[in-house]
Amino acid sequence: MKGIIKILLRYILSAGGIAVILLITNFIILASWVVSYSTYSNTKYNISEIANGLRKENDKFILSEEASSIITNKFHWAMLLDDSGKVIWSKNLPEDVPLSYTASDIASFSRWYLYDYPVQSWKHPNGLFVLGDSKNTTWKLQLQVPEKVMYNSTKWISTGLIINFTVAMLLAFLLGIRFFLSLRQIVTGMNDMAEKRPVSLKTKGAFRDLALNINNTSKELLRQQKLIEKRDTARNNWITSVSHDIRTPLSMIMGYSSSLEDNTSFSEEERKQISIIRFQSEKIKQLIDDLNLTVKLEYEMQPLNMQSFFISELIRKVVVSYLNNLYDNKYTLELSIFDDVQDYKINGDMRLFERALNNIIGNSMKHNENGCDIFIELKKQNNGCTIEIKDNGTGFTEDVLENLNASNEMPSGVSHGIGLFIVKQIIAVHGGETYFKNLENGSIISLWIPEM
Structure with a gap:
């Protein structure tokens, strides 16, 4: 609402500024016109100079060349009347102009028109000098203003x-x-659309097209939202149903294969094949558990058992567990914990953090069958702590690395797939960030966990 008020104030001030500019512009134009008109009048209608160009010598009137040129080029005709009203001199006098006038005739045309000819008059030493222009060339208006009005003109103009x-x-x-x-309903519609509420704006006024587009966009977004929810519900139901239906037969396969694996009546080769069946069954079970977990994390269906715990102790526990179960020397684990995080506590779901660490270490071993060295480091950083897990293995392919860093969707590929995606989800639900990077030899995964 404050933003709309600011827009309104700016609009009003802008309009006011435009009004001021227009007033000043009109005043300048008026002043320029007056000055131009005055200059034009002084140049064209200087009747006194023209009249002074007519002089009498030896009972004969002589007109100067300059005055004659002005009368011919800028006006039309001229005449001189004696005191009795008779024409005693003329130049280019039209045929329809009389040669004698009464006092009332002179009073009538001296300031206005003579037979539709606009005329001006000037007192000459030998009579009345009359200067005439062509018909339909000049407008004459009478303006009478009381002196009091002119005295208060400044006040009137200011008012x-x-x-x-x-x-x-x-x-x-x-x-x-x-x-x-009009703008308020647009803003309201945008807010409703952001909150995924139906929008139905009035399609009137200056924002008619915009309101129509917002209405159509809202309908399309709601339609797509329903399709997405329907798709997600179907996917969730399918995963839940499949995992539930497969769990019982899979448990039976794992149980029987484990029993058969220990049965000495089978040959070594047969027991090895049975061991492979059990191992692959365990992988299928792990995959089903991963699918269930990632769906629950994505839709915030996984209840978090939040508690305060020492992150250093959890990392030591995971590393010791792996060290105790390593049967060959292909893999090595090295742990480094800085002194300032030995007693550093975080608030989170310990079980999920343990799952994330297991997924990362297990991923390094899974994709480096010829062995690799794994280095784990815990340190304080940026109002939180960072867990860095790096190895000197084969690293990530470019497409996998881009998907892990840029996308929030479950990867479609098999390599480095759902396990590391679950790591991202676990860190994200705790407000942290995950970074994946290739090294010159190997790769590094950084988990930053904020203080809580």
């Missing part, structure tokens, strides 16, 4: 500017309110 500015601001405010109401 007019204030009224103009006030009206402009009022109009801007009213338009801004309308804009605000």
Whole structure:
């Protein structure tokens, strides 16, 4: 809401600024027009200079070349009347213009028109000098302003500017309110769409097209959401159903194969084959458990048994367990714990953290059948602790590395697949981050766990 108010205020201020700029612009244009008109008038209608170009010598009137040129080129005709109203001199006098006038005739045309000819008059030493222009060339308007009005003109102009500015601001405010109401429903619709609620905006006003697009987008998103939920529900049900249905026969296979493996009546080769059956059955069981766990973590269905524990003790426990079960010298484990994290506690699900460590170490052994050295390091870093597990094995392929670092979806490939994806999920539900990287020889996986 605060953001919309800021937009409204900026809109009103912008409109007010535009109104001020327009007022100033109009004033400049008016002043320029007045100056231009004054210059044009002074250049064209300087009747006194033209009249002074007519002089009388030896009872004969002589017109200067400059005055004659101005009358011919810029006006049309001119004449001089004596005190009795008779024309005693003329130049280019039209045929429809009389040669004698009464006092009332002179009073009538001296400031206005003579037979539709716009005229001006000027007192000459020998009478009244009349300068005429062509018909339909000049408008003459009479303006009478009381002296008191002119005296208060400054106040009137200031008042007019204030009224103009006030009206402009009022109009801007009213338009801004309308804009605000239209924009508010757009913002409300966007918020509802972000919360995955149905949106049905009124498709009117300036934002009609935008409101229509938001309505259509909301419908499409809700439709896709239902499809995704339906797909996820089907996948979850399928995994749960399959894992449940396969668990009983798989347990029987594992139990019988374990018994047959210990039966000395079988030959060594037969017992070896039975051992392979048991081992592969255990892998299938592990895969089913991984599928169940990743689905539960993805949909937050896995209950977390949160407790405070020493992370160093958990890592030692996992490493010792692997060391006690190593039957050859192909794999080595080395653990390094910094002094400042010996007594460092984290709050989390210990069982899930143990599962994550087992998955990483087991992954290194699984994908390095010829053996490798595994190095585990625990240290404090960035308001938390970091567990680094690296090996000098074959490392990750580029596509697997990109999928592990960039994607939050379960990998489709077999290599480095669901086990490390579960590691990412476990660290993520505890608010941490996971990084995968190839080294010059081998790979490194970093688990950063924040303080809780």
